[in-house]
Amino acid sequence: MVIKKEPTLYDQAREVLDSKIEEMGLRKTQERYRILEEIYKREDHFEIEDLFDSMLQQNFNVSKATVYNVVELLTEIGLVIRHNFGNKNAARYEKAFGRRQHSHIICTKCNKVVEFCDPRLLLIQNTVEKYSGITIKDHSLVFYGVCDNESCQKK
Ligand SMILES: [Zn+2]
Ligand SMILES: [Zn+2]
Structure with a gap:
């Protein structure tokens, strides 16, 4: 018997990212997928800083600028939502797909x-x-x- 694993939200989000990257003529860098995966593991409303810290803790070597740029891209294509909760706070983000x-x-x-x-x-x-x-x-x-x-x- 073949047990077919249900695609996770991350799997589905990854497919969306795949096709958008092709559409936009971007390179499929490992960082983009790794950051997407990290975001889809989280259940919270995080700041860029939080995401960057947890990636560092997992020894994933990435610059803050890259994290920032990837999150911007993911927001643009609708896989991530940006919130400005109160003006004085940093922007917070959360996964968007399937929610x-x-x-x-x-x-x-x-x-x-x-x-x-x-x-x-x-x-x-x-x-x-x-x-x-x-x-x-x-x-x-x-x-x-x-x-x-x-x-x-x-x-
Ligand atoms: Zn409180
Ligand atoms: Zn929310």
Whole structure:
């Protein structure tokens, strides 16, 4: 019996990257795939700095500029989403492929991010779409607050 392994999100994202790289006439450098893999292993909303650090920890020798450029490319082709949570913070990123649309709640003390989905947002979207005459393609909603962590409450 042949057990067929379900393709992971990374496998699927890799295929998208493959075809985009061909389309854009870029070289298939090892860095691009390795960074994509690292991003798809993560479950968090990370800064470039976090990604760079974890790659260093795994002895993957790559420059910060390369990490930055690859993440830019992945954002451009829709495999990664960039968030600007609050203006003073560095941009945060998360994997995009195969993920549901969701909203975020941020603790402004420790920068913890919690995701949520609420179907009522779709109702709002449909309503404003009707009266504005604008076809909505995307939205972002972020709540800012203080989490129940003791040290955040104290600050
Ligand atoms: Zn907190
Ligand atoms: Zn998220």
